[in-house]
Each structure stands twice: as structure tokens, then as C-alpha cells.
Amino acid sequence: MSVLIAPSILSADFAQLGAEVKAIDEAGCDWIHIDVMDGHFVPNLTFGPPVIKAIRPWTKKTFDVHLMIDPAQPYLEDYAKAGADLITVHAEADKHLDRSLQFIKSLGKKAGVSLNPHTPEGIIEYVLDRLDMVLVMSVNPGFGGQSFIESQLEKIARIKRMIGSRPIDIQVDGGVTADNAWKVMAAGATCLVAGSAVFKTKDYAANIAAIRNSKG
Numbered sequence: 001m002s003v004l005i006a007p008s009i010l011s012a013d014f015a016q017l018g019a020e021v022k023a024i025d026e027a028g029c030d031w032i033h034i035d036v037m038d039g040h041f042v043p044n045l046t047f048g049p050p051v052i053k054a055i056r057p058w059t060k061k062t063f064d065v066h067l068m069i070d071p072a073q074p075y076l077e078d079y080a081k082a083g084a085d086l087i088t089v090h091a092e093a094d095k096h097l098d099r100s101l102q103f104i105k106s107l108g109k110k111a112g113v114s115l116n117p118h119t120p121e122g123i124i125e126y127v128l129d130r131l132d133m134v135l136v137m138s139v140n141p142g143f144g145g146q147s148f149i150e151s152q153l154e155k156i157a158r159i160k161r162m163i164g165s166r167p168i169d170i171q172v173d174g175g176v177t178a179d180n181a182w183k184v185m186a187a188g189a190t191c192l193v194a195g196s197a198v199f200k201t202k203d204y205a206a207n208i209a210a211i212r213n214s215k216g
């Protein structure tokens with residue numbers, strides 16, 4: 001199956017966010033990646049549920065909501081109601097990860113867990129059967145436009161082995177470009193997030209295609 005491309009709207013023009021979401025939809029993206037930051041778990045602030053609700057009518061594609069907030073649990077229902085289809089929480093920001101994952105599923109949404117670059121993959125071993133996705137952070141979260149951390153390639157490969165035949169996506173987020181996407185896919189990624197590499201020029205279709213067709 002071909003890789004899923006999820007442009008991060010962190011790099012979009014916030015003054016016209018609805019139109020930007022429509023533009024990446026029409027440019028052939030698979031999911032819309034929405035980076036939620038709280039100024040506490042990460043040193044930046046972004047979108048609350050009202051913003052997600054406002055852009056929901058602009059596309060039918062999957063809203064992939066990456067919560068970089070601590071705690072996430074009190075806000076899960078708000079993000080689900082705002083229009084998230086898949087909700088990802090950070091393992092480092094959750095003392096009760098298993099409970100949060102069960103709650104996301106009870107809301108009828110897909111559930112993901114994200115790991116910061118320093119976090120070993122073993123932390124997800126006992127929640128694997130509750131997961132729809134594992135998100136490997138290939139930069140330290142908080143900002144777009146950072147460089148890919150090469151050590152995460154080994155982590156992606158290890159997670160692929162842990163997952164085995166389970167239907168769990170491996171998403172990779174941070175510093176993904178048309179130049180390095182091929183090795184991220186080769187390691188086992190099934191979904192690539194890209195912010196600056198998609199929004200760097202107005203030809204979003206060409207930028208998405210370049211990542212999708214990346215070759216070493």
C-alpha cells in the first residue's frame with residue numbers, strides 16, 4: 001500500500017486556514033495533520049477545539065489531531081466533538097496512557113500514541129492492542145522547520161517489528177522532506193507528516209507528490 005501523506009497545517013497561512021485545508025485536500029493529501037500545542041508540554045501555542053471546528057467543513061478527509069498537551073485527558077472529548085477522526089496523545093504527557101486510549105476509542109475515534117525522540121519504543125508494548133497508530137517524533141516537538149533526527153530510523157524499524165501483523169500505522173513527524181522520505185518509508189513508516197516541505201511553495205500538489213515519490 002502506498003504511504004499516507006499528512007500535511008501539517010502548522011506551516012499553513014493561519015489567516016486563511018479553511019482555504020489552506022481545502023487546497024491541500026485538492027492537492028492530493030491523505031490526512032490533515034493538526035498540531036495542538038499548549039505552551040507547557042511544548043514551548044509553543046496553537047489550536048484549540050474551536051479552530052478545529054471552524055475548519056471541519058472545509059474537507060471530508062481525516063483530521064489527524066496530534067495533541068502536544070499535558071494533561072491531554074481532560075480535553076479529549078472536546079477535540080473529538082470538534083471533528084477529530086484520530087487523536088494522538090504523547091506517552092510522556094500521560095500518567096494513565098491506557099485509560100486515555102480506552103477513552104479515545106469510547107468516543108468512537110482512532111487512537112494514537114506519540115513518542116518524543118528520547119523515548120524508547122518499549123513504553124507502548126502493553127498498549128499495542130489499543131492502538132491505531134504510533135507517531136514517531138523525528139524532531140523535538142514544538143516547531144516546524146527543524147532537521148530530521150537520524151536516530152529515529154532505528155526506532156521506526158523496531159516499532160515495525162513490535163507491531164507485527166497488527167493493523168497499526170507508523171507515522172513519522174518532523175523534518176520529513178522529498179530528500180529523506182524514501183529512507184523513512186524504507187524503515188517502515190506508513191504515514192508521513194510534512195509541514196514546511198508541503199507549504200514551502202504554493203504548488204502543494206507538486207510538493208506532496210515529491211514526498212510520495214521520494215527515492216534514494
Ligand code: DX5
Nearest residue numbers: 141142144145174175195196
Ligand atoms: C512539531 C510538529 C510537526 C511539525 C512538522 O512539533 O508536530 O507536525 O509541524 O513540521 P516540519 O515538517 O516542518 O518539520
Ligand code: ZN
Nearest residue numbers: 035066173193
Ligand atoms: Zn505533529
